[in-house]
Amino acid sequence: MRNTRDNELVDRRGAAANAKAAxxxxxxxxxxxxEPTQQARQAERxxxxxxxxERRAERERVKIEERERMQAEAAAREAAITAAARAEVEAREAADRDRIARVIEDEAARKAERDRRYANRKARQA
Known part of the structure; x- marks a missing residue:
C-alpha cells in the first residue's frame, strides 16, 4: 500500500508540473x-x-500669449495714466505761472497808478 501512495504523490506532482508547463x-x-494587437494598442496610446x-502645449502657448497681452495692456494703461498725470501737473503749473504773472502785472499796475497819483499830488502842491 505504501507503494501506491507514493505513486499517487508522484503522479500528482507530475500532473502539477505538466499543468504548470502547459x-x-x-x-x-x-x-x-x-503581440500585433498589443503593438497596435501601444502605437495608439x-x-x-x-x-x-500637443494640446497641452497649445493651451500653455495661449495662456502665455494672454498673459503677455494683459501685461502689455496694463503697461499701456499705466503709461496713459502717467501721461495724463504729467499733463495735469503741467497744466496746473502753467495756470499757477499765469496767475503769478497776472498778480505781478496787477501789482505793477497798482504801483504805477499810485506813483502817478503821488506825482500828480506833488505837482499840484508845487
Missing part, C-alpha cells in the same frame, strides 16, 4: 498571438499621448 506554454502562445501633449 499554462506557461499557453501564456507564451497567447503573448505571441497578442503613443499617438493619444502625443496629441494630449
Amino acid at each position: 499554462l506557461l506554454q499557453a501564456y507564451r502562445a497567447a503573448k505571441i498571438a497578442a 503613443q499617438a493619444i499621448a502625443a496629441a494630449r501633449e
Whole structure:
C-alpha cells in the first residue's frame, strides 16, 4: 500500500508540473498571438499621448500669449495714466505761472497808478 501512495504523490506532482508547463506554454502562445494587437494598442496610446501633449502645449502657448497681452495692456494703461498725470501737473503749473504773472502785472499796475497819483499830488502842491 505504501507503494501506491507514493505513486499517487508522484503522479500528482507530475500532473502539477505538466499543468504548470502547459499554462506557461499557453501564456507564451497567447503573448505571441497578442503581440500585433498589443503593438497596435501601444502605437495608439503613443499617438493619444502625443496629441494630449500637443494640446497641452497649445493651451500653455495661449495662456502665455494672454498673459503677455494683459501685461502689455496694463503697461499701456499705466503709461496713459502717467501721461495724463504729467499733463495735469503741467497744466496746473502753467495756470499757477499765469496767475503769478497776472498778480505781478496787477501789482505793477497798482504801483504805477499810485506813483502817478503821488506825482500828480506833488505837482499840484508845487
